[in-house]
Amino acid sequence: MCGIIGIVSSRPVAERLVDSLKRLEYRGYDSAGIAVLDEGDLKRLRAEGKLVNLAEKLKAEPCDGNIGIGHTRWATHGLPNETNAHPHQTERLSLVHNGIIENYRDLRAELEADGAVFESQTDTETVAHLVTRELGRGHEPRKAVQEALARLEGAFSLAILFKGEDNLLIGARRGSPLVVGEGEGETFLGSDAIALSPFTDRIRYLEEGDLAVLTRETIAIFDEFGNPAERVMKRSSGKPLYVDKGNYRHFMLKEIYEQPEVIGHTLGSFVDLTTGRTRLPRGASIDFSSIGRIALSACGTGYYAALVxxxxxxxxxxxxxxxxxxxxFRYRESPLDDVDLALFVSQSGETADTLASLRYAKETGLSTAAIVNVDESSIAREADHVLPTLAGPEIGVASTKAFTCQLMALAALAVRAGVDRGRIDARQELELTGVLQEAPRLVNEVLHLEEQIADLSRHMATKKHALFLGRGLSFPLALEGALKLKEISYIHAEGYAAGELKHGPIALIDDTMPVVVIAPHDRSFDKTASNVQEVAARGGEIILLTDRKGAAAGIVDDAHTIVLPDMPEILTPIVYSVPLQLLAYHTAVQMGTDVDQPRNLAKSVTVE
Known part of the structure; x- marks a missing residue:
């Protein structure tokens, strides 16, 4: 994910922009840049690599200006170089962006046909040219931005600086967070409260579809329909903030809603989104053509991700x-002679058992790789190959966005392995990566089901036990769904492979036992439907997660059915995770438990 900062002031802003970006560097450090309005003209400085490179460039090339924007980038579209670094600029404006514009290829072709000349490989530059074209059609800045936003598909937050407008900055968001703040005779805009914490303790979180017009004196906010909107002013502590709940009641819910953004960024680490070809993150060099066997190991939710x-x-x-x-892993003493790669999955990178297993594998001479969310963690430092998930800080103990980012990383990595081994040809690779790029959109659609799931949770909160069933790729989700429910609501829950129902768990079924069934209409659907009939015949209460075709099959008449979008099978673990997270979350809220810090648990288990 990328970091954004904007300042409208009556004093120079360049150094403050860079200082603010230091607090956002965790969001990306492939490149960084700033743009300021210097006597009405746009002046831009960009540098490849970490922020220190931009700071050194600013020392060598000081720039004045009382209004400006800054950006620290994690690359998705285009190489991490200065040409692709933000801000992106035309003769009329400078722009920074967080998110992914899904229809940028079509827009770029249209704009090039109109005479626009592109300098970069990024999706972001498309937005800059789109707004510039609307300015050329005679629209004033706010109208030009609104017209351009109507053409965009995907998730984004934007900050735009206009040539000749030394008291105007426009921000907008859809799917990616953006916050505005008020100071004394100056205003601010940032991708989160961290960026603004040195400057102001008066902040407002923009809501979905909002557009903000900033001057030194005022901040005007408009909703997605262009109507003036009021957003609640919040007071921050004034101290440097590193994480913030924003408008959400709990970190867990905030992190659930961050998933469309972060899984998209994680995908971009494993797939060149410009070409659709798979790749390994920088620093990793695994040749899967010579790998015939992998040993996977992890703990908790990471283990269920590894099972997928x-x-x-x-x-x-x-x-x-x-x-x-x-x-x-260590105590089983399994022969590892025929294992070619040991792959470990961890959110924190500090889990003691996982770290010990990695060291055990290294002692046996195995090549090791780690899917990890913290680059500087022990596991990341000690693994031969680091495969980062870009989930960002996850504060809620119950993992949500880290889990779906792990699933995305594993899916993309498996496709890469199939290409290396000649099991997936070039056409199939493009088809599969194209499918994976649909995940953010589909997750966003599922988030719109929150109210329905919240209603269902009121009933779940009255229960003492629950079963979760699934087959194939849905079996690990049954395990994960049960874990989520029990760790934050304290309801006893167990996950099973649906085919195992009649080998014991069916003895528990009665009219007090809810059974959550994960059943997309895939190759296993008919067999899972038979298991559902077995539950119904014994009076079990069924909560069915399926798609349109599965719902139309009418397995049982009185099931509580949550209908998800249709999707290819490779996506179901990622997308179907979300309603399970929401069910657990809202059940816990109903029960009044400490959602973010459930009893007896810690985020990172650093003891064995």
Whole structure:
């Protein structure tokens, strides 16, 4: 994810822009840049690599200006170089962007046909040219931005500086966060409160579809329909903030809603979104053509992600996989002679059992790789290959966005492995990466089901036990859904492979036992439907997660059915995770538990 800052002031802003970007560098450090309005003209400084490079450039090339924008980038579209660094600029404006414009290829072709000349490979530059074209049609800045926004598909937050407008900055958001702040004779805009904390303790969070017009004296906010809108002023502590709940009641809910953005960014680490070809993150150099067996290991939610990963690797790359809970990996003393790669999954990168397992694998001479969310963690430092998830800080103990980012990383990695091994040809690679790029949109659609799921949770909160069932790729989700429910609501829940129902768990079924069934209409649907009938015949209460075709099948008449969008099978673990997270979250809220810090648990388990 990328970091954004904007300042409208009566004193120079360049150094303050860079200082603010330091607080946002965790969001990306492939490149950084600022643009200021210097005597009415746009002046831009950009540098590849970490922010220190931009700071040194500013020392060598000081720039004046009382209004400006800044950006620290994590690359998705285009190489991480100065040409692709933000801000992007035309003769009329300078612009920074966080998010992904999904229809940028079509827009770029249209704009090029109109004579626009592009300098970069990014999707962001398309927005700059689109707004510039609207200015050329005679629209004033706010109208030009509104007209351009109507053409965009995807998630974004934007900050735009206009040539000749030394008291105007426009921001907009859809799907990506943006916050505005008021100071004494100056105003601010940032991708989160961290960026603004040195300057003001008076902030407003923009809501979905909002557009903000900033001057030194005022901040005017308009909703997605162009109507003036009031957003609640909040007081921050005034101290440097590193995480903030924003408008959300809990960090967990905020992190659930961040998933469209962060899984898109994680995908961009494994797929060149310009060409659709798979790649490994920088620094990793795994040649899957020589790998015939992988040992996977993780703990908790990471273990369930690894279980999905085993399905992915075996199905798409035809690589055999062993899977162990990390706390058992060393003690099982399994022969590792035929294992070619040990792959570990961790959010924190500090989980003691997982770290010990990695060290055990290294001692045996195995090549090691880690899917990890913290670049400077112990696991990341010690693994031979680091495969980062770009979830950003996850504060809620119950993992949400880190889990779906792990799933995205594993899916893309399995496709890459299939390409290396000749199991996936160039056409199939493009088809699969194109499907993976649909994940942010589909997750966003599922988030619109929150109210329905919240209603269902009121009933779930009256129960003492629950079963979760699934087959194939849905089996790990049954395990994860049960874990989520029990760790934050304290309701006892168990996940099972649906085919195992009659081998024991069916004895628990009665009219007090809710059974959550994850059943997309895939190759296993008919068999899962038979298991649902077995539950219904014994009076079990069924909560069915399925798609339109599955719902139309009418397995049982009185099931509580949550209908999700249709999607290819590779996406179901990622997208179907979201309603399970929301069900657990709202059930816990109904029960009054501490959602973000459930009892007896910690975010990172650093003891064995």
């Amino acid at each position: 990963g085993r399905y992915y690797f075996e199905r798409y790359a035809r690589i055999a996989c062993d899977l162990d809970v990390a706390s058992e």
